[in-house]
Amino acid sequence: MRRSLMNLTYIATAAMGLESIVAQEVRDLGFEDVKVENGKIIFKGDESALCRSNLWLRTADRVKLLVGEFKAETFDELFEQTKALPWSDFIPEDGEFPVIGKSVKSKLFSVSDCQAIVKKAVVDQMKNAYQRETWFSEEGPLYRIEVALLKDVATLTIDTSGTGLHKRGYRALHSEAPLKETMASALIKLTNWTPDKPFVDPFCGSGTIPIEAAMIGQNVAPGLNREFASENWNWIDKKVWYRAVEEAHDLAKYDTPLDIQGSDIDHKMIDLSINNAEEAGFGDFISFKQMQVRDFTTRKEYGYVISNPPYGERLGEKEEVKQLYRDMGEVFRPLETWSVYVITSNEQFEQLYGKAATKKRKLYNGHIKTDYYQYFGKRQPRS
Numbered sequence: 452m453r454r455s456l457m458n459l460t461y462i463a464t465a466a467m468g469l470e471s472i473v474a475q476e477v478r479d480l481g482f483e484d485v486k487v488e489n490g491k492i493i494f495k496g497d498e499s500a501l502c503r504s505n506l507w508l509r510t511a512d513r514v515k516l517l518v519g520e521f522k523a524e525t526f527d528e529l530f531e532q533t534k535a536l537p538w539s540d541f542i543p544e545d546g547e548f549p550v551i552g553k554s555v556k557s558k559l560f561s562v563s564d565c566q567a568i569v570k571k572a573v574v575d576q577m578k579n580a581y582q583r584e585t586w587f588s589e590e591g592p593l594y595r596i597e598v599a600l601l602k603d604v605a606t607l608t609i610d611t612s613g614t615g616l617h618k619r620g621y622r623a624l625h626s627e628a629p630l631k632e633t634m635a636s637a638l639i640k641l642t643n644w645t646p647d648k649p650f651v652d653p654f655c656g657s658g659t660i661p662i663e664a665a666m667i668g669q670n671v672a673p674g675l676n677r678e679f680a681s682e683n684w685n686w687i688d689k690k691v692w693y694r695a696v697e698e699a700h701d702l703a704k705y706d707t708p709l710d711i712q713g714s715d716i717d718h719k720m721i722d723l724s725i726n727n728a729e730e731a732g733f734g735d736f737i738s739f740k741q742m743q744v745r746d747f748t749t750r751k752e753y754g755y756v757i758s759n760p761p762y763g764e765r766l767g768e769k770e771e772v773k774q775l776y777r778d779m780g781e782v783f784r785p786l787e788t789w790s791v792y793v794i795t796s797n798e799q800f801e802q803l804y805g806k807a808a809t810k811k812r813k814l815y816n817g818h819i820k821t822d823y824y825q826y827f828g829k830r831q832p833r834s
């Protein structure tokens with residue numbers, strides 16, 4: 452097993468367009484040597500960085516441990532260089548180590564062959580290291596290996612997260628078109644909302660955006676309610692995990708008052724949201740009510756609307772959604788001190804809303820190309 456764990460390299464993966472937000476989160480956690488590439492944020496740290504990044508990253512998809520990276524244009528090169536990597540430093544004799552793969556613009560394009568070759572090379576290296584002749588039982592903890600080929604460069608990683616980081620553990624139930632928790636968090640992080648300001652999601656569905664806002668508002672680590680594959684790895688002292696969890700509890704500000712409201716036309720969605728918010732521990736901090744967006748009124752000032760309305764992509768929904776966006780304009784345009792943020796794939800949004808956005812940002816919601824329309828409210832005068 453590995454003796455020095457001081458200088459490991461990690462890759463936090465990010466949805467297309469969210470790299471800069473994930474990178475900022477990584478920097479905020481104090482990790483070093485942060486590099487940004489397409490879909491990944493590379494950083495260095497010891498084993499506590501593994502625990503803390505999994506617990507805290509709100510907008511990353513998962514955290515992988517980099518084992519090696521090299522050019523490979525033939526199966527022989529892939530095999531030999533994989534075999535030369537220190538797999539047994541990370542994977543114990545009883546570890547389960549399935550191999551997944553992907554290949555983009557590379558000579559080695561058969562993913563199943565690459566996976567089989569990597570598996571064989573890892574087995575050979577481990578047989579040597581553990582001095583055994585027989586097959587490994589693989590009955591222990593999971594070390595999921597990935598071979599990712601991009602332009603003939605193979606990147607070999609072990610996944611530390613297990614299920615994707617968007618699974619926070621609170622959303623047992625979801626709506627028909629739920630937003631990924633990581634994306635909901637990114638939408639909030641792209642605004643200047645602070646927890647002392649009113650927050651409204653008038654299309655809350657299963658409550659993802661309000662719940663993520665509450666978590667951000669009280670500085671609650673998104674991973675506190677779930678498990679990670681690497682929790683069972685024997686080279687990470689249990690104390691390192693305990694310390695990371697303890698730190699997360701210490702940093703949470705569970706008594707920060709919040710003014711967060713979620714509403715939806717569908718009362719079933721409101722029941723879902725209430726359930727999910729309770730599961731996340733924010734039952735007392737978010738108010739949910741059944742309401743159509745056109746009935747929204749407020750006397751509050753300097754609030755934030757952050758929402759993911761229907762996009763009108765389904766047949767028969769188009770006209771309805773046009774009216775909905777007009778209604779949104781009627782309701783929110785007069786609120787001069789409020790900032791309004793809307794994600795939609797509908798290119799007519801600004802026209803229907805009746806105002807050009809202050810700023811737009813291209814984002815992918817899953818595979819759907821969307822824009823994040825941002826209307827900045829008047830600045831609050833300094834008192």
Ligand SMILES: C[S@@+](CC[C@H](N)C(=O)[O-])C[C@H]1O[C@@H](n2cnc3c(N)ncnc32)[C@H](O)[C@@H]1O
Binds near residue numbers: 625630742
């Ligand atoms: C794309 S979903 C939102 C999903 C949500 N972000 C989540 O993560 O579960 C859009 C929501 O808008 C609601 N909706 C549709 N028309 C509405 C209206 N006129 N007023 C308020 N809500 C409406 C739907 O019931 C649906 O839950």
